[in-house]
Amino acid sequence: AQSVAQPEDQVNVAEGNPLTVKCTYSVSGNPYLFWYVQYPNRGLQFLLKYITGDNLVKGSYGFEAEFNKSQTSFHLKKPSALVSDSALYFCAVRDIRTGGFKTIFGAGTRLFVKA
């Protein structure tokens, strides 16, 4: 079964500290993985994706994600958090069962960055 899990409902971090938002996945075949961010009262914005290639993927706003096949994880990271990073983050995986049209989203992790 295709699925994605975000084990933390909320992550708290102090400004300037590194942040990690966790994601694990379960897929048949090659995983195609995405991270999106939702700022208050706005739609989702694409951050980055892993399709193939380097395990470390760089994205928007200084975010990066590390693909780990053996641990089936795709954790989102940033070396130094900003208060403006406070938002809701969604991990997602392509659902190949429907020809790749569908994307399965995790439940979301709320990130709070404290000044």
Next chain:
Amino acid sequence: DVKVTQSSRYLVKRTGEKVFLECVQDMDHENMFWYRQDPGLGLRLIYFSYDVKMKEKGDIPEGYSVSREKKERFSLILESASTNQTSMYLCASSPGTGLYEQYFGPGTRLTVT
């Protein structure tokens, strides 16, 4: 920049009303999607469309229908609104298949009383 617009940011309707949510994208994308977002449940796919006049059910299609008469426009219809359809509705579009990211509209917060 890709732009996905939704007809309303906030909408209040009464139980039993027929509700239309409109979505327009300006990037000639083949695929369009309707999701609902509820706290703790993430995004759940209601319907998607991969071409004009083509539609496929998502994970929670009951109580909803869709229409795609033009490539840029994808409408979600609540045939008879119920209180359990109170939610945030997000429209998205993407080119090609799931290798591509989706572009989202700002959302419509629908309240059914």
